[in-house]
Amino acid sequence: MRARLLGTAAGGGLPQWNCACAMCVRARQQGGGRTQDSLAVTGAGRRWYLVNASPDIRVQILAAPELAAGPGWRETPVSGVLLTDGELDHTIGLLTLREGSPLAVYGPGAVLGALQDGFPVRRILDPYGSSSFHEVRPGETFTLDEQLSATMIPLSVKRPRYAGPSPRMVAEGAESADPWVVGYRFDDHLTGGSLVYAPCLAAWTGPLDHALAGAGCVILDGTFFHDDEMLRATGQDRPASSMGHLPIADSSQRLRAHPAARKLYTHLNNTNPALAADSPEHAMLAADGIGVAYDGLTLDL
Numbered sequence: 426m427r428a429r430l431l432g433t434a435a436g437g438g439l440p441q442w443n444c445a446c447a448m449c450v451r452a453r454q455q456g457g458g459r460t461q462d463s464l465a466v467t468g469a470g471r472r473w474y475l476v477n478a479s480p481d482i483r484v485q486i487l488a489a490p491e492l493a494a495g496p497g498w499r500e501t502p503v504s505g506v507l508l509t510d511g512e513l514d515h516t517i518g519l520l521t522l523r524e525g526s527p528l529a530v531y532g533p534g535a536v537l538g539a540l541q542d543g544f545p546v547r548r549i550l551d552p553y554g555s556s557s558f559h560e561v562r563p564g565e566t567f568t569l570d571e572q573l574s575a576t577m578i579p580l581s582v583k584r585p586r587y588a589g590p591s592p593r594m595v596a597e598g599a600e601s602a603d604p605w606v607v608g609y610r611f612d613d614h615l616t617g618g619s620l621v622y623a624p625c626l627a628a629w630t631g632p633l634d635h636a637l638a639g640a641g642c643v644i645l646d647g648t649f650f651h652d653d654e655m656l657r658a659t660g661q662d663r664p665a666s667s668m669g670h671l672p673i674a675d676s677s678q679r680l681r682a683h684p685a686a687r688k689l690y691t692h693l694n695n696t697n698p699a700l701a702a703d704s705p706e707h708a709m710l711a712a713d714g715i716g717v718a719y720d721g722l723t724l725d726l
């Protein structure tokens with residue numbers, strides 16, 4: 426399997442258009458910007474699947490040689506999109522991918538429902554005729570190409586804001602039955618390689634631990650390093666936990682139980698101090714053998 430990180434920033438990207446926090450100012454002055462998170466993955470190399478469709482999807486596809494159109498007129502290796510949630514930073518790009526190539530979109534039922542209703546992408550795309558939507562159930566494994574399968578990992582019941590308040594951010598067992606947020610484990614049956622991708626993680630759960638067992642590579646939600654990071658960086662009192670993001674300070678401790686895997690963080694918010702390679706937070710991660718993913722990073726597994 427080959428995986429390419431198309432984008433690695435949280436919603437808004439780095440720099441964010443209306444933000445003058447220290448990290449956004451630094452990115453404007455010195456470069457090192459990031460596009461909003463998305464992953465492309467393939468087994469045999471002919472068909473590629475995106476995990477989430479960010480608002481930056483057009484420039485991300487153009488920046489990836491593996492995803493170039495051809496050889497036929499209107500032929501593209503991009504065959505489908507797996508959704509981890511219905512957040513705008515993961516779904517707006519579906520509207521961009523409407524140019525007539527057949528696209529299979531996979532996601533949990535709650536998210537496919539939200540895309541019919543609160544953010545009616547499915548109704549909008551219907552007349553364009555090229556996308557089909559497929560519900561996947563928690564724990565279900567489905568085939569992507571002759572080598573590669575994906576298994577859905579239920580994670581939490583956190584809804585996008587446009588879909589109304591989340592009844593309980595993390596209720597015992599609720600996430601398994603009808604999740605709004607999921608991750609995926611990819612398994613390559615030819616190489617034995619495996620990858621867990623979970624860019625939105627509210628809490629460490631049993632299904633996640635199970636999916637991580639023996640995984641060769643793990644890419645997790647790195648939105649915030651500290652729970653009170655928004656307050657520190659922008660003065661807004663919005664703890665990471667209230668926004669459905671487990672801080673790196675917590676999840677990195679949990680990752681210690683999985684010593685063999687290559688570990689990376691993605692979906693980094695522009696407030697995250699680990700974005701700076703010279704920060705103490707970046708050094709703490711490095712000491713634990715954990716990396717910060719970057720746009721264009723390619724993994725062969």
Ligand code: MLT
Nearest residue numbers: 435436512513514625668
């Ligand atoms: C999130 O990751 O929490 C959301 O994407 C936030 C947002 O952009 O609304």
Ligand code: MN
Nearest residue numbers: 435436512514
């Ligand atoms: Mn997001």
Ligand code: ZN
Nearest residue numbers: 444446449695
């Ligand atoms: Zn900022």
